[in-house]
Every structure is written in C-alpha cells, then in structure tokens.
Amino acid sequence: MDIIVQQTICEEFLNRYDRLIYSRILKFKQKExxxxxxxxxxxxxxxxxPSEFHKNPDAFxxxxxxxxVVDNFLISDFRKENAQRNIHGKTISQLSDYQWxxxxxxxxxxxxxxxxLTQEEFEKVLNVIFAHISKRDVLMLKMKYYYDKxxxxxxxxxxxxxxxxxxxxxxxxxQARIPNTVYHAIRERFFGE
Amino acid sequence: xxNSTPSILFIGNHANKIRNDIxxxxxxxxxxxxxxxxxxxxxxxxxxxxxxxGTPCVFNGExxxxxxxxxxxxxxxxxxxxxxxxxxxxxxxxxxxxxxIFAILNENPNDVKVKKVLNSVNTISVILLYPAAMxxxxxxxxxxxxxxxxxxxxxxxxxxxxxxxxxxxxDNILYYYxxxxxxxxxHQVSGLKQILGQTTSAC
Numbered sequence: 001m002d003i004i005v006q007q008t009i010c011e012e013f014l015n016r017y018d019r020l021i022y023s024r025i026l027k028f029k030q031k032e033x034x035x036x037x038x039x040x041x042x043x044x045x046x047x048x049x050p051s052e053f054h055k056n057p058d059a060f061x062x063x064x065x066x067x068x069v070v071d072n073f074l075i076s077d078f079r080k081e082n083a084q085r086n087i088h089g090k091t092i093s094q095l096s097d098y099q100w101x102x103x104x105x106x107x108x109x110x111x112x113x114x115x116x117l118t119q120e121e122f123e124k125v126l127n128v129i130f131a132h133i134s135k136r137d138v139l140m141l142k143m144k145y146y147y148d149k150x151x152x153x154x155x156x157x158x159x160x161x162x163x164x165x166x167x168x169x170x171x172x173x174x175q176a177r178i179p180n181t182v183y184h185a186i187r188e189r190f191f192g193e
Numbered sequence: 194x195x196n197s198t199p200s201i202l203f204i205g206n207h208a209n210k211i212r213n214d215i216x217x218x219x220x221x222x223x224x225x226x227x228x229x230x231x232x233x234x235x236x237x238x239x240x241x242x243x244x245x246x247g248t249p250c251v252f253n254g255e256x257x258x259x260x261x262x263x264x265x266x267x268x269x270x271x272x273x274x275x276x277x278x279x280x281x282x283x284x285x286x287x288x289x290x291x292x293x294i295f296a297i298l299n300e301n302p303n304d305v306k307v308k309k310v311l312n313s314v315n316t317i318s319v320i321l322l323y324p325a326a327m328x329x330x331x332x333x334x335x336x337x338x339x340x341x342x343x344x345x346x347x348x349x350x351x352x353x354x355x356x357x358x359x360x361x362x363x364d365n366i367l368y369y370y371x372x373x374x375x376x377x378x379x380h381q382v383s384g385l386k387q388i389l390g391q392t393t394s395a396c
Contacts, residue, residue, distance in 0.1 A: 004359075008207040008325040012287050015232050015256045022235035035236040062331070 010046045017066045024070045041073050117185045125182060126190065129174060136160075137170055145191055199372050200224040202272060204283035205290045207322050211282075214360035219367045226272050226279075228265070230256070230289045245271045258302045261292030269296055278372035279317045282363060285336045286324040294319070294339050298346050305338050305345075318349040318375050318390075320366060322359050340389070349375055349390030357384025 014021075021041060025034045048069075056065070117125065130138045140158055143149040144167060151163040160166060171191065175183045201223045203212050209229055212220075226246050233239035241256065242249040245268055254260030273279060281297070283290035295302045297314060326332055343350045353362045362384050369381040379387045 004207065004210045005325045007210065008205075008284060008287070011206045011232075012325070015230060016288065018232060018235045019255075031236070038236055 006046070006049050009049050010042075013045065013049075014042060017063065020063055020066055021070050024067060025074065028074055037074075037077060040077075041070065044073055045069070117182075117189065122185070122189055125178075125186060129178075129186075133170070133174075137166075140167065141170070141190075198222060198224055199278035199280060199370070200226055200274065201367065202279055202281045203227045204281060204293045205229065205287040207284035207287060207325055208282045208290075211322065211360045211363060215364050215367070219364050223367065224277070228272050228289065228293055230261075232256075243268070256288060258288055258292050258295070261289060262295040262300075262302050265293050265296035266299065273297055273314075273317075275314055275316060277316060280320060280366075280370060281317055282320045282322065284322040284325055285339050286326050286332055288335075291335060291339045294342060298342055298348070300342050300345075302338070305341055314346070314348075316372075318372075319343060319351070320363065320385075321350060321352045321388075323353055323355045344389050347390060350388050351378065352386050352388050354384045354386060 022034065022038050025037050025041070029037055136158060140154055140160065140163065143154045143157070144151070144163070155161060155163045171187075174186075178186075201220070203209050203226070206229070209227055212225075212227070227244070229244040230252075231242040231244055231249065233241040241252045243252045243261075243264060244250070248271075250268065252260075252264055254264065281293075283293065285291060292302070294300075297317065301307065324332070324336060340350075351366075353359050362382060365382040366378060366385065369378055371377075376387065376390075379385055
C-alpha cells in the first residue's frame with residue numbers, strides 16, 4: 001500500500017474517531033495510562049491498516065467497528081500486563097531472571113550456609129516470590145503452610161488434584177531460582193521443614 | 194503554453210501530502226492555497242484547528258460534515274476568491290474536502306436535494322484524487338453526495354485514476370492547465386478523466 005494512502009486513511013480515521021477511542025480507553029484505564037495507551041493504539045492502527053484494508057470494506061464507516069478494535073487492543077494489553085505479573089498460571093521456571101534479581105541483590109553478601117532473616121527481610125522475600133507465581137499457587141501455599149489445611153481440603157477448594165506433588169514441584173522451582181541460603185531460611189520459616 | 198495565475202487550492206491531508214511531491218517549479222506560477230485540519234490532542238482536551246493558508250484557526254466543533262462546512266463557509270473568503278479561476282484538489286474520502294465543497298458551493302450537507310438558491314461559482318474546477326479508501330462501501334455513499342452537489346452546480350470535475358501516480362498526474366495537470374481550455378486537460382494528461390461538467394446541471 002502506498003505510504004501516503006496509508007497515512008491519509010489513518011489520519012482520517014483518527015480525525016473521525018479519536019475522541020471515541022480515547023473515551024473507550026478511559027473506561028478501563030487511569031488518565032495517565034490511557035494517554036500512553038492511546039498513542040500506542042494510534043501506532044497499532046497505522047500498522048493494521050494495510051491488512052484490514054481489503055479484509056473489511058465497511059470498517060471505516062462504523063463506530064461499532066472502532067469500539068471492537070479498541071476493545072481487542074485493550075484485551076491484548078491486559079493480557080500483556082497479566083503475563084508480566086504472572087497471574088495466569090505461568091510457572092516460576094518461566095519467569096525472567098530479572099524478576100529474581102530483587103531477591104538475589106538483597107542477599108549479595110551472604111557467605112554462610114545458614115543466614116538469619118529478619119522479619120522484614122523474610123516478608124520481603126515472600127512478597128517477591130508471591131508476586132511472581134500464580135494466585136492459585138500462592139493460595140495453595142498459604143493454605144498448606146500458613147493455615148495448616150489438609151491436602152484433601154485444598155484439593156476440594158481449589159479443584160486441584162495431587163496437591164502434594166504440585167507443591168513439591170513448586171518448591172523445587174522456587175529453590176532453583178533463588179539463592180540456596182535464602183531458600184533454606186524460607187524453608188525453615190515458611191515451610192516448617 | 195501555461196495560462197497566468199489561477200489559484201490552486203489543496204484541501205485535506207492527501208492533497209497536501211501530494212503537494213510536497215510536486216516540483217516547486219511547476220507551482221511557481223500559481224497562487225497556492227490550502228485548507229488543512231489539525232486534530233487536537235484528545236487526552237489534553239485540546240481543541241482542533243483549521244489551518245487556512247498556513248494560519249491556524251481554532252475549531253471547537255466535532256470533526257463532522259455539518260460543523261466543518263459551517264466553519265469553512267464562514268471563512269470561505271480566506272481560501273477562495275470567486276473572481277479568480279481556482280483549481281481545487283482533494284480526496285473526496287476526507288470529510289474536510291467534502292465539507293469544503295459544501296461550503297464553497299453554499300450547500301447544506303443535510304439537504305442536498307434542495308433547489309440551489311445562489312448562483313453557482315463558475316470559476317472553480319475540481320480535481321479529485323483517487324479516494325484513499327475507495328474499497329469501503331459506505332464511504333462511497335458519502336462521496337456520492339459530493340459528486341451530486343458538484344453535478345448540481347455543473348462544476349468541471351476530473352478524477353485521477355487509481356493506477357496513475359497521483360503526484361505526477363497533478364504535476365502534468367498544473368503544467369498543461371489553462372482555465373479557458375480546461376476540458377482539453379483530459380486529452381493532455383494520461384490517467385485523468387473528466388467525470389462532470391459537460392452536460393447540464395442536476396437541478
């Protein structure tokens with residue numbers, strides 16, 4: 001597609017629907033975030049035009065199509081966000097090393113096998129771990145080790161089979177990703193082993 | 194070959210982008226005018242602007258045919274001189290261009306069928322760029338209203354065909370343009386088709 005034609009279509013589309021697009025984004029996002037997202041959407045739209053051009057001949061004259069495109073864009077944005085927070089069931093082994101640096105950097109000077117974590121450090125480590133595993137896994141760990149619930153109970157409540165095996169794997173993944181000494185401290189305080 | 198100083202009015206994004214691709218020498222002998230629309234930043238609540246010959250004017254309305262044509266009708270004198278031959282260039286897909294045509298011909302976009310009250314402006318001719326979004330069926334309905342109005346006022350109207358480079362076609366048009374003999378343009382410029390202006394008007 002000729003670049004002038006692509007620019008013209010994009011400009012005209014934004015001239016006609018920019019306020020509609022922005023108000024749609026504002027329904028789901030805070031003002032500051034909406035501003036960035038609106039600009040990202042403009043870019044997305046510009047790139048989308050050549051492929052949509054022949055596929056959807058009536059697209060540009062209906063506001064319902066605009067809403068549809070914006071909603072899809074917002075959904076994929078939510079997905080991206082969720083993937084970063086890892087609340088949709090990604091395992092710890094899929095997390096980037098960067099996310100674990102927070103833990104490692106806090107304990108760079110560790111030398112001994114057995115370190116003592118202060119309550120504040122202990123909570124910090126737990127928070128980082130919980131922030132990077134799925135909500136369901138967090139709940140499962142808390143039910144098991146914080147509230148001392150039976151595996152059968154957890155299995156029924158969370159609809160998970162083989163709870164013990166699941167927890168074992170989860171612990172192995174955590175151990176693989178954080179410094180050994182920190183893991184030992186956690187194991188003692190949280191897992192009670 | 195070339196006639197003296199008529200105005201060339203570039204309306205909208207498409208026309209003004211193409212204008213940048215036309216060699217400056219070709220346009221030296223013309224009085225160049227332009228109408229553009231600058232979108233306000235939605236997230237800053239900024240108002241939009243109509244840029245008439247490079248001068249920005251605040252435009253508080255929505256980007257809609259009615260609002261634009263009223264605003265442009267008020268400022269018509271800034272971009273059009275009825276006593277000078279003017280060649281209007283634009284893409285009928287753009288609302289700004291459609292509104293400009295309604296404004297120039299003093300027509301109401303909501304009631305195109307009403308009998309014309311004022312005399313037609315007979316110093317204007319229109320070159321339609323091939324619409325950027327010709328594939329979009331519903332937009333053809335919008336375009337048909339403009340074409341109807343142009344026909345109603347018997348405005349000489351040309352269309353540059355799709356497979357021709359629009360910039361070089363305009364370059365050729367400006368080279369051969371003679372206001373007294375504009376109908377011969379069709380034979381002189383390849384890819385240019387006269388679509389209106391030979392027969393009697395619609396009303």
